[in-house]
Amino acid sequence: MNIFGDAAHGLPDRPGERAAGGPRRSQHCVLLAVDVAAFTDPARTDRVQLAIREALYDVVPGAFDDCPLGWDGCLHEDRGDGMLVVIPARMPTITVVDPLLDRLAERLRRHNRSASGPHAVRLRAAAHIGEVHHDAHGLAGTAVNHLFRLLDAPALKRALDDSGGELAFIASDYFYDSVVRHAEGTVDPAAFWPVTVEVKQTRARGWVHLPHSPAGTPALREAAAPARTAPPAPPAPAPGPGRPGGGIAFFGNVTVHGDVVAGDKIVRGDG
Template structure:
């Protein structure tokens, strides 16, 4: 590494956590080629959406999870952007791409946001807040709600994110767009908040 090349940022404490995955990624009708197409589109959508939100994609830590990603955003950025500009950018990008894709290659995303502590141990992100984010995304109650919605992107927020960011925001976030959802999965039993489609 040259002296003027900075090492990429990795989480070492408090940060904003974002995760998303492709709904029905493993559908038997989705060949390897289709899955590759979906992953490529997911990454393009993420990069475009963070750029749209004026959060440089190179400033965030992104970890691949096969059919999805976990992203950690440095705490210097406004967390409200995750549920406004990033979410709106994702939704627009997915809708635009889906208009050009065959039915089996159309993409829908589940997304989750949380605030907390994450650390990179040299192999990936670790921490109870990372676990919590993943459980929000995988919660059966959230998956059931998503299954009934035609929305291209469905969003769940942790109680901490709701209390510290959504409920306290003035003007940018419409708190009326969110409704309570109980999450029960493994050792997790807690309230969360879902953005209405």
């Protein structure tokens, strides 16, 4: 499936888009990336890693074929311990969340029933929308970079580790605000919670979702909640008449009874 070629058919080249090998293409796309958790764990030898990649290419394309997306209708690129998938514009964007995430989780559970130890597969997934460039070497662009920053977010890794499930998902702020927040049917926007993504030069907000545990966990929700700060102290009373610095200063042991204050004090007069 040549998504970029089909989408750009009949359109004039943009300035600077023509390269030696022909015109480069760009398109506003829905992007999905998946990554195998702990792929480089020392317990995973080269042979185990190859078996995991085999499982990955069974689980993910199968999940796409289980829903209206269809694997052969998407553009995909291998990323070693994961993959990048471009969803065609003709597909409803919400399909990336519903039903794809549930299909992925189901297939992961099915695989892990017969896989033990280092052969078990757990995935992180991320979705974003943006302009993607396609040249002779593959997919590139700021949107692709942002997608993989989301995928590497510590908050997403923590969500997967703490939940004990097979799959953790994060949507970009733009994806959540444009798609998830307006979704109908079985998608509940309240089942996503905001997290801060700080990876390399990126600082952004993402929205985490656990398909097997939509409410998250108390620990995860607490970690994602805005920090609670003490209310600001009331302003100091304005000084009374007289020169600056006038008044009474107490030190040592001070006793207060209503409006009566007793203790050692220094009286600063007006002159």
